[in-house]
Amino acid sequence: MKKLLLWCCLSLLGLHVKAQTKVIDYPVEGKRSTDCVEFYRAEVSDTALILRGNLYNRPGHWVQLASSARLTGGVTGKVYRLVGAEGIEPDQKIYMPATWTRPFSLQFEPVEDKDRWVDFDEGTATNGEFVVREISLEEKKERKRIHCRIEGQVMGNPAYSRIMLYPEGTDDRVNDWQSIPVRDGRFSFDLYTDTEEPYELCAWSDKMTGAWRPVPFIAEDGVLKVTFYSLEKSAEVTSESPLNKELLAFNRQTDSLFMRSLRMEKDKLRREGKVESLEMQALHKQFEGAKDEAERKKLGDRAQELYRTGKAYTPEYYELEKKSTKAYDDFQAYSLDYIKADSSLVGLYLLKNQMERSKRQGKDLAPYIAVYREIYASLFSGNALTRYVRNWISALEVKVGNRFVDFEAPDLEGTRHLLSEEIAGKVALIDLWASWCGPCRRTSLSMIPIYESYKDKGFTVVGVARERSAGDMKAALVKDKYPWLNLLELNDRAKIWEKYGIGNAGGATFLVDKEGKILAVRPTAEEVKAILDKILWQN
Structure with a gap:
């Protein structure tokens, strides 16, 4: 009996000690303020x-x-x-090993x-x-509707010590992302969201080196399993959740129908050394042994001439390119038919991808926009993907001759400003910039003399800084001393860059007339001056 009482007391004591550590x-x-400490x-x-x-x-x-x-x-x-x-030892420099982490x-x-x-x-x-x-310091009590369990492993790549998780379409330069540490080759994370929406996973070390291959998925109830290898080998993804299962099946099917044979043929040409022409291969060797910049420029000019005249690659490779163009056209037609018949969130996601690809290739977007308006515009209200597609389509109209996109944003004191009210009755330059965007700031600086010369003649500038913190904007303003009103787009809250169709850019400028019609997109200071001189002369 005494032993039993002693065991009970020790057990209770153990529970008490455990309860004291959360x-x-x-x-x-x-x-x-840093990505170095997590x-x-x-x-x-x-x-x-x-x-x-x-x-x-x-x-x-x-x-x-x-x-x-x-x-x-x-x-x-x-x-x-x-x-x-x-x-670690405080105040001492800790050098990183090949794993990128300590x-x-x-x-x-x-x-x-x-x-x-x-x-x-x-x-x-x-x-x-x-x-x-x-x-x-409190245990989390998640109240969001969706719970997506992410489980993964990294095979043979010690540099993949950290996995980035973020909503697809966000810019990590101004938006926080979830860091998932890889320990003993494995990682896991419980993602909670309010709606099913697309996310991406990628290796932080790849992102840091400027080349990465994101793994897209849709956050939904269930388990997502991912195995990372390297940039040279695609990650393997499995899921039994309905949306991701459908997306993975679509990707496997289209890869089998349109891409796999082409990839195998290209690999064969590469192994046989039949991708680049013999002259282009010789230019590469000469470039490596070039003695000075003048010789490298001469060789570079010759390489450009080979590209222009269709002599940079072998006849076999050019034939493969023709096949690839045909296969990609077939893939797009197949995808559009699938999207029309699907009308699920996967269909909307695929529609978004096809529109983005077609825009990059300069192809007609009308068929995709029509499908969106006929089938998807009324579906998935409140979903982040719906908002993104709607803004993406609207941003196509941000061009010369059309009206600017109005928005509201705060200044550094927190006072909110409506853009249309700030520029009413004036010719205005909408200056979208960021403290971390060097070209943006050089453009803004070049506009200061223009502003000073024309500010009393009906011209104004409104700047908007895209930042992760207000402090970064403050520091830039102290250094650059822009004399006009500057507003803050913190963590893309108002989606201003998205609405202007420059989501992946640091910024851009838009010159608008007194009626709000866009006169020029990304004009130089000289071009702004020329337009102002013309308008003022007419007035």
């Missing part, structure tokens, strides 16, 4: 708060955390000191119960310090 996976809910777990107890995470950077590059790193209570404002670290943990003083979340910073108050906002 574990919150993926606790970061706010903004972060916290994937918070462990909260009566004696300490431990944040477990990873440092990320290119191999051979370093990351450094300050020993003054601290947490600030979200409710009390109390500062909690760093008291220990594992995996695991670490930070131990802080225990946090008061009132502080349901904390902010992390290095306590240095410099522009380069690492800041992570709103690290939740």
